[in-house]
Amino acid sequence: MEKSPAHFQSNPYDCGTAAPGTTAFTTRRDRFISRFFRRALTAICICLAFYVILSRCPGVVPTHPNTNSPNDGRYPGKDDHTVPTGSSKRVPLEAHIMSKCPDAQDCLQQLIVPAMERINDKVDFRLSFIGSVSNKTSEVECKHGPTECIGDMLILCASHLPFPPNSSSLPSSPSDSSLTSSSSSSNQRMPTVRWLGFANCLISSYERIPERTFVQNCALEHGIDFDALNKCASQQEDYDEGNDDGSDDGNKDTPLSGIALLRKSALRSQRLGVTTSCTVRLDEKVWCVRDGGEWKDCVRNGEGIKVSVLAEEVERLYKERN
Template sequence: MPPTTYEVYKELEREERFAPQAGSSQESSYNTWRERAIGRNLRRGIALIIGCWLIYFLYLNRLYAASITQRFSNNKNGVSDYDATADAAVSGQTTRVALEAHIMSKCPDAQDCLQKLVVPAMERISDKVDFELSFIGSVSEKTSDVECKHGPTECIGNILMLCAANLPFHSANSVVSSTPRTPVIRSLGFANCLISDYEQIPSRSLVESCSLEHGIDFESLNQCASHEDDNLDDPQDPITDDPSGISLLRQSVKHSEDVGVKTSCTVRVDEKVWCIRDGGEWKDCYNGSGVTTLVEEVERLWEQRN
């Protein structure tokens, strides 16, 4: 325990009592003695201040670590209100409207499309649609290799978004025991997070940050993206339990080719082209590019079927 002010004062008083008096032949010794006493207590005071700052820093560090751990736990294991709503809708056997966005992960038009139309609309109609994020590219007929317009890094970005959407998801609090895939509100949020900084795809720091923010397990995501199993057409392949990123990408690109979509971003409603974002402009839109118009169309179709 550091000395109290009283103890320091008494020690100085004792040293003065036994120190030589001023003017004596030992005056220099007295000054040295006094300087040593003052220096010793000054060092004690500095050490006490440093110790207090160190304890305070360690305390703040523990609080920060605890908050990060709690945030990750909530994102990874917690179930959002949307998750419960989606499970309830599944158990009620409602007929949803197909809503699909065909994009390229490193395309500025895809960024605009998600942020200005798809995500705002999904915030209002997520419980009424079967949403799918599909990707545009080309598949070699000879080798079955997938090529992406903006290069291999775009293919990786596409794979990461597909893996996030297709990872197995289990929730202890959901109405049904589990959902086969990540809830759309999470996977779409992850995709939007990546594409908001698409120039940095596939930077590890960006992927980890977006994974943490939207409750996607990074290790599972990385395993899916680096999975070499490519037997997606094999009915025995356990794709839902152990998804392969390259297989998911090939399937998605073939799907876009099959439905005749070649432009990023193309939004389809009920399997029909609703609107296209190309060259920084909206084109060939069925009834305008507004969020409200899209929401109203989905709600109209949903009411017809339910």
């Protein structure tokens, strides 16, 4: 099977040589400073020991908010620990985009992200990507070139990574199951709040995709393991990732493959007849389209571009289902 042109090199984030080491010079002043810091460190250790002892006594040490929760304060009140897949009680919300498209940037910033701050716990949200897919080969062509394909794959990989991440158990061989798309109770997928934030970070400066430092910073900001992300996006094998309706996660014994995820996503957009980035669909119907820097075909005589209108409709549909 021919390889997709999205893979123009084996690893888009191949690290270069490490920075050379520096030479240390020891002076009398340096030795004095060293003694000072050793004493300070000893004092800190003693204080820390007292803190640990006191923390075991109920009511002595105050508790603090968990800053490492999936919410991370970005969506107040929406602590999305798991990503529901195919939930019959949540409302389907989907945005079809291209990662290096200005309309996708506007769509996320003006409508999707603000709305998700209000309705994150009531929707099954997904980003789908638009591309040309061959029926005879594994080729996927992106309108804005191979770098856009990489951006698409990075976002798809982020949404399929396991959560919580376990860096110590990342796979050392392709057969390791810790990077599969399984979403069992012990290995949930990345919370929407995290991967959508990562996607918004990338697309906010889409011209920098796939610059390594830029992608690393976006991943760090949203608590996504960059090494796992890179491994998925760099995977050369076109693994089958199951049906595009989410009913089957494919072969759970194979690692995540960015090109397979992109192919499946592009096929979904193609099957639904979506060709414009950005097309927003709510409850399987077109809600609004962002094209050429303008909002078009929005429901309710154009009122659909308002965050409040989208949120209210989601609330209504959610109540009907519950």
